[in-house]
Amino acid sequence: MRYVKLPKENTYTFLERLKEWGKLYAPVKISEKFYDFREIDDVRKVEFNYNRTIMPPKKFFFLPREKLFEFDLSRPEYRETIEDVEPFVIFGLHACDIHGLKILDTVYLDELPDKYYKARREKGIIIGISCMPDEYCFCNLRETDFADDGFDLFLHELPDGWLVRVGSPTGHRIVDKNMELFEEVTTEDICNFREFENKRSQAFKYHEDWSNLRYLLELEMEHPMWEEQADLCLACGICNTTCPTCRCYEVQDIVNLDGNTGYRERRWDSCQFRSHGLVAGGHNFRPTKKDRFRNRYLCKNSYNEKLGLSYCVGCGRCTYFCPAGISFVRNLRTILGLEEKSCPSEITEEIPKRGFAYASHIRGDGL
Structure with missing residues (x-):
């Protein structure tokens, strides 16, 4: 795996450059206590130190409500409505959410891929970021507190910037195109990375065996x-x-007032x-x-x-x-x-x- 360092003073420039790769989404503070992934206009509104967003990043790939196709009962045919998905970047995913997407991949990209999910997954760029757990976090017990793959770039906090792991060809291209923003990783950076990860491991509330x-x-x-x-x-x-x-989702046919045409949609179920x-x-x-x-x-x-x-x-x-x-x-x-x-x-x-x-x-x- 390739490693580079992003100095702290280059962070916002890097975020601005990410917009060249597609519409940028990142965690922002939406109330006194809550955060959510939103489209970013001003990169200085991006929150780096958050614990969890209200909605998980699955909302970008498996839409809460989605039109599948339109139909006309007078003709034995239907018209699919797969949108032309534009490239987009999701910045700031924690390791647990990256594992969540990998789990969804096993459901929607198996031997019978879901074409709607697949179209968005292929256009999405994933950039992860390290975090410190709070009392509600227990990803360490689930072995999802560290992501080995499933991302294009992953940023680990350092005192003066970020240690960046490159996890895909797209990640390599992003770094190569912006080499002036990055530096080589030093021995001091490695020590700081190790110290942060050890501190993070000890910060979890629970340390026990859930294997049974x-x-x-x-x-x-x-x-x-x-x-x-x-x-x-x-x-x-x-x-x-x-x-x-x-x-889980439910599927419903919505018939127009003419009683003849309509569309089928799916939406999240509980x-x-x-x-x-x-x-x-x-x-x-x-x-x-x-x-x-x-x-x-x-x-x-x-x-x-x-x-x-x-x-x-x-x-x-x-x-x-x-x-x-x-x-x-x-x-x-x-x-x-x-x-x-x-x-x-x-x-x-x-x-x-x-x-x-x-x-x-x-x-x-x-x-």
Whole structure:
């Protein structure tokens, strides 16, 4: 792998040069606490020290709402509406989000590639950036805290700039075209890189073994935690929409007022919605909120054989943005027996809530 150094004083010039490669998106602060990937006009608004964005970068490749084709019932034909995707650059992805895209690739670029996803993936340039974890991060337990590939460039923070790893032919071309902005990596830079990575590793809140988690989840299908936590859940689907690897969608035909023409669109779906498991004849594979709540934990902790990873990358979004204050990590640690009260006879403590105070009063099978 090729390594170069980007001095701090050249950072904004580098960001401005990236616009030559396509429309630039990067994390910006959108409120007192929240960040999101937005199109960048002023590069000085880019946030380098953030923990997580509200929406994961999957939104650029797997659109929240997307028209697939138009149809006319008077003729046995349809017209695909794949847009002509222009090149674009996403700057500032953390390692966990890069792994999230790699997981989506195994779903949408397998033996039957999704042409809509593929068209955007081929035009997107990925530039990662290092980060310091907060109390919600657990990507170290998921082995997604460092990215070996899946990016064009990856920037690691140094006291006076960035150590840059080049990860693709496109990354090489970007560096080669802007060589005046870069320097050779020195011994001091290597020492600073090592020091930062060691400090970052120690900053994670949890350091434990989760290798048997998926088996314990299967063995604890009737654990009382499921009922207690499902009662708190609002079934709003925020955990799915903010997840970097959730990939479920629904398809709907929208008919125009003439009753003859229309279009088909797909849009993100959530396994927390009652309609998600509903099939013809009125049967529902997951009729209760408890069933749906538990299913998400089983899905996120199942094993992606192609990558050797779980479908959860440890970004912490589902906990941080949950309006009912449900802690994904705490619930998993309960199943692992790592929380103080993990056995059925011991679980009496109410889970603290952040957000909607009435969440604990929600009952029944959800929304």
